Amino acid sequence: MxxxxxxxxxxxxxxxxxxxxxxxxxxxxxxxxxxxxxxxxxxxxxxxxxxxxxxxxxxxxxxxxxxxxxxxxxxxxxxxxxxxxxxxxxxxxxxxxxxxxxxxxxxxxxxxxxxxxxxxxxxxxxxxxxxESLRKEVEVRKQAQEALTARMQELQVVLASLPQMAFTIAPTGRIEYVNEHWYQYSTSAETFPVTHPDDDVCDEWKKALADETEFMHEVRLQDLLTGDFRYHLLRIIPIKQQGVLSRWIGTFTDIHPQKQAAEVLEQQVELRTNELLNKNAELERTNHELQQFTWVVSHDLKEPLRKIQLLNDILKEKFFKDNPEATSYLNRSIQSSARMSELIKDLLAYSQLSAPEAFQPTDLTVLLNELLTDFDEQINQKKAVIKVDTMPTIDMVPTRIRQVFQNLISNALKFSKPDQPPHIEISAERIDTKSIDSNPSPAGDFYRLIVRDNGIGFDEKFLNRIFIIFQRLHNRTAYEGTGIGLAIAKKNIDKHNGLISASSRVDEGASFILILPIHQTHSLSVTDLL
CATH class of the missing domain: 3.40.50.2300 (Response regulator)
Structure with a gap:
């Protein structure tokens, strides 16, 4: 102006x-x-x-x-x-x-x-x-230099107090400072300790120095007093201010005891692995022999049972038809033989669960429709109503999952109320996680399948018992069964990497909940099923 x-x-x-x-x-x-x-x-x-x-x-x-x-x-x-x-x-x-x-x-x-x-x-x-700008910059630089000097002094005090070898290096690669532990492996503060001939790290360090990146390597250093080489972990990190390298800080940490312990542990792990492989092979042979034994025993037991049942029927019809007391005893004998035959059949089915089979994409709707035809007689006899929602296609072993639904539907028909026709609903819902209470998700990796009935139900305090083999909640005289069906279902679901649970109240029906992955990552093997 x-x-x-x-x-x-x-x-x-x-x-x-x-x-x-x-x-x-x-x-x-x-x-x-x-x-x-x-x-x-x-x-x-x-x-x-x-x-x-x-x-x-x-x-x-x-x-x-x-x-x-x-x-x-x-x-x-x-x-x-x-x-x-x-x-x-x-x-x-x-x-x-x-x-x-x-x-x-x-x-x-x-x-x-x-x-x-x-x-x-x-x-x-x-x-x-x-x-004025230059004056302020000079003042800032002066303050920064004073602060840097103070920090460097503090750093040297810290490095001096460390139990391992510690040092600093200028941006050019020249050693600036070393603490007292350095002289256990080097006679001079200007030279690096002697390393094992097989542990040359010069080329890698030069690359890290040029790239200004952190450097870490295991090296063996020679102890000047004993002449022995000891394992150390060398770590050198760059220190930058406003993106500019100011110095490097490095440490040699003695890891010799850990390396010795790791070598011993590796030997023990290798030995134990070989033992486990041998045990596993032996277990596979034993399992195979056990399956053969179970099949042979089951077959040999079934034949005399069939003869007993046949002979009992002949005796009842031919010789004791007019003797009510003898007929009663023979009926009880025939029923016991039938239960024994059913038990042998279920035991054979349970033992065969260990046989490896491959997963394959299976339409559950088709599987359930085929399965329900096997129950036509029972469904008509009990006037049961079975409703099946649209079911998904998932990876499974069809025969195994068929066993699961066969047992669940059979139980729903068996444990129905005497004065009320059974109503059974089978539904499917896609969920996001492998959890009984998981939230629905259209893009989830699992399906929640529910088999719900209006039968006699059970007290949920016995929930942990119902999936254990031979465990029964009801008297055999009131409801037939061997106590193996739900154990077979649980084992099959476990082998499909899934979950099975139930919810119920006495006289209010029961709901059996299955969680199955849509896709399986591997096929069933003998090792998986042991």
């Missing part, structure tokens, strides 16, 4: 218009006193000052302005129509003016002078701003 100071408005107005035409911001003052007040409040690049004014003349105003620190870069041009002698001109320059013009003033010359002085003012302001 330009300040025009003159006590006569007719002198100020033309100069103001000329300067404004050249896009200068112009301020005016009608006296020296007013000019001083404005200089205290604003910054001016150039002051055009009339010499002769009432009160304070131009020289006095210039001397006063020279005492203001904020105006040290302001240029003063004196204008005078009367005081044109050399001594006045000299006095003007002595008072701090940069130029002394006599009236009438050539407007073009005045504008050129103002432009030049304004440019000098702007350059001075930029220079001062640069100087």
């Amino acid at each position: 330009i300040l025009l100071v003159d006590d006569r408005p007719e002198n100020i107005l033309p100069l103001k218009k000329i300067l404004e035409l050249h896009r200068f911001s112009v301020d005016t003052a009608g006296s020296g006193e007013e000019a001083l007040r404005k200089v205290l409040k604003k910054d001016y690049a150039v002051i055009i000052l009339d010499v002769q004014m009432p009160g304070m003349d131009g020289f006095e105003v210039a001397n006063a302005i020279a005492g203001f620190s904020k105006s040290r870069d302001t240029s003063i041009i004196f204008l005078s129509a009367v005081n044109t002698e050399k001594r006045f001109i000299t006095q003007g320059y002595t008072a701090g003016g940069v130029d002394y013009l006599t009236k009438p003033v050539d407007p073009d010359i005045l504008v050129l002078k103002v432009k030049t002085l304004r440019k000098i003012y702007d350059q001075q302001q930029e220079l001062r701003a640069t100087q």
Whole structure:
């Protein structure tokens, strides 16, 4: 901004218009006193000052302005129509003016002078701003250097107190500092300890140094006192400030006892693994022999049972038809033989669960429709109603899952209320996790299958018992069964990497819940089923 100071408005107005035409911001003052007040409040690049004014003349105003620190870069041009002698001109320059013009003033010359002085003012302001910025930067750098020195001292104190070898390295790769433990493996602070010939890490360290990345490696260092090589973990990490590498900090940690223990453990693990492999092979042979034995025994037991049942039937029909007491005993014998035959059949089915089979995608709707045809007689006899929702296609062993649903549907029909037709519902819902209470999810990896009935139910305090082989909650005289069906169901579901559970109340029916994955990751094997 330009300040025009003159006590006569007719002198100020033309100069103001000329300067404004050249896009200068112009301020005016009608006296020296007013000019001083404005200089205290604003910054001016150039002051055009009339010499002769009432009160304070131009020289006095210039001397006063020279005492203001904020105006040290302001240029003063004196204008005078009367005081044109050399001594006045000299006095003007002595008072701090940069130029002394006599009236009438050539407007073009005045504008050129103002432009030049304004440019000098702007350059001075930029220079001062640069100087201030440099001064602050120097101060910041000084403070940073002092802080860095303090931190380095603290770091060295910390490194000195560490139980392992510790050191620092300059960005160039030169060792700066080592603690006392260093000298157990090196005679000089400037050289690395001697490493085992097979543990040369120079090339890898050079690459880490060039890439400014963390370096970690196991090395064997030679103890200067004993000459033995001991395992150490070498770790060197870069320390950066504002993205610039300042130094490296490294440690050698003695891991020799851990390495020895690990070697012993590896030997023990290898030995134990071989033992387990041998035991597993032996167990597989035993399991195979047991399956063969079970099949043979079951087959050999079934044949005499069939003969007993046949002979009992013949005796009842041929010799004791008219003897009620003998017929009662024979009926009990026939029923016991039938239960024994059923038990042998279920035991054989349970033992055969260990046979490996492959998973395959199976449509549960097709499987259940085929299975329900086997129950036509029972369904018609009990006037049962069975509702099957749309079922998914999932990976399974069809015969195994068929066993599961066969047992569940059979139980639902068997444990129905005497005075009420059985109602059985089979539903499916996609869920997100392998959990009985998992939330529904259209993109989940599992299905929750529920078999719900309106039968006699059971007390949930016995929930953990119903899936154990030979465990029964009801008297055999009231409800037939061997106590193996739900154990077979649980084993089959377990081998499908699933879950099975139930919820029920006495006389309020039961719901059996199955959780099965949509896709299986591997096929069943003998090892999985042991």
